[in-house]
Amino acid sequence: MQIGLSYDLKQALNPVSGGPDDALEEYDSPETVEAITNALTQAGHTVYRLGGGKEFLRRVQEQKLDLVFNIAEGLGNYRSREAQIPGILEMLDIPYTGSDPQTLAVCLDKPLTKKLVADAGIKTARWQLVTSCEELSAIDWSGFPLPAFLKPACEGSSKGVRFASRAGSAKEIVSMAAELLTAYEQPVLIEEFISGEEITVGVTGNIQPKVLGIMRVVPKTKTDYFVYSVEVKRNWRQMVEYEVPAALPAETLSRIEKATLDAYKVLGCRDLCRMDFRVSPDGTPYFLEVNPLPGLNPVSGDLPIMASKLGISHAELVLKILDTALARHSLTAANCLP
Template identity: 35%
Template structure:
């Protein structure tokens, strides 16, 4: 098959931005604006994986993407584009592809938009009685409901990749809460989501497939006891991007996680339910934390998981895949195969393999 890889390539400086991006980027940008985008090494690794079985073209998800998709007319788009601005940014490329009637991997625009919006995600989880921390969206600390007890966790409502979730996001009183609410508002121009803090163990769970047949890969535990002394027990922006480096990686992950069989089944079932009820497709990563009683709850759902290729980069989805016995190319191609089965492109996919 002819597969187009759709991506956003991270840029270090404003001068490195292509002209089509500079047209959009006219205001002061936060330091972590491009945290969700992929570096060139990851883009090349995914392209090489796809290239083991398919013809591959690359399309950067900028203002010229529509014309490129329209001209190329691929059999399938492998979508890992995160977008840049607005609550619909992860939905923009899939919506464009649906307009062009070009099939693509991953979740549809509605699911991508919902999962980026933490408030809407939690409303749907709550409706389906899928456990998740108690929550409220706030602008002023004085509006915190009386049933909330400190500490609480403060997050931007419309961000991913731990953007806006710093070590200071776990707050212990009303003064600290207002400081973080103001920080979210000034940094991201959006209200904050305030959540009950769950004090138990934390895990992240990779899934590949669709519907009831979705496969749960080995569970990754995030060992927060390995964070620097004095750090709050949360997987913050600092923990993900600043303290955990390739030169000095934190020994923060255990995969497979050491779990009692009953707890493992509970976590897997919980993640499958979240995957299905939110309408996720082909692949996803779900973050889970235990409450004080040891019961698992959903804290995040990411239908566009990061896939940094090298083990020392501590990317959780590839880490889970390796524990399942999948190489990096096999992991990427498993997502393609899941999409082909869902889209009834199996015959075309199999015919292309026979030609190799």
């Protein structure tokens, strides 16, 4: 098959001067593009590297593509940036892997996603959204559960999430939220801090999606307030261990699995996703967020790490995503031949 690969490389982008040091955290590395290209090529496909942005616009129409393998994060400080490439592919009527623009746009908006999953009966930490400093100071924080946790409302890869993102008082909430509003130029999500296990779940499939694995992220140094922050993600070898399957009671695992599959369905995810939870000491999974475009770095991506611990190589994971998308489109190599 003729497969396009859409991606946004960190190297191709210029950080805004004076912006936060994790401004480009979401974007991909050449290593990821190389590994996906190799997996697809070795399976007999021809891969066209489309990149992202204007380069993508030029290249996507240069040859007939049967499908695009999409990992592009999209550009700009927009909450629907992940929908940009799939939106164009829909306009051109080119099949692609992963969720559609609507799901991608909703899922990058954490508070909107929380509303949808909460409405479906899935537990999520109590939250408050603030969109401006005026709104922030007008809110009475005295009843908000402490400690609280603060993060930018529409980001990923722990952008804006630090060890110190926990507020112990109403005063701290206000000062930390004001800083985040300014630094990340977007609304801030303030949540009740959920102590407990850090869990991430891989899912693949469509009509009957399946949990690929449930992984526990275990800090090497015990702490009551572990945060899978940008510092940890950058330094994961030193700071955490990944446990697959998560050594939790069977009943807790089945609660996590149910919450995951329910959320996958209600959010309209397709082909794959990675979903994050915190599990409180009483075994309740609290939905944090979903990544319908999970990182696929062969070494550091959470989903590839989970897969490798399950005996699934990076190449096998890539082909599983491809096969799932092809089955959804009812495309096969045979009927794509000229």
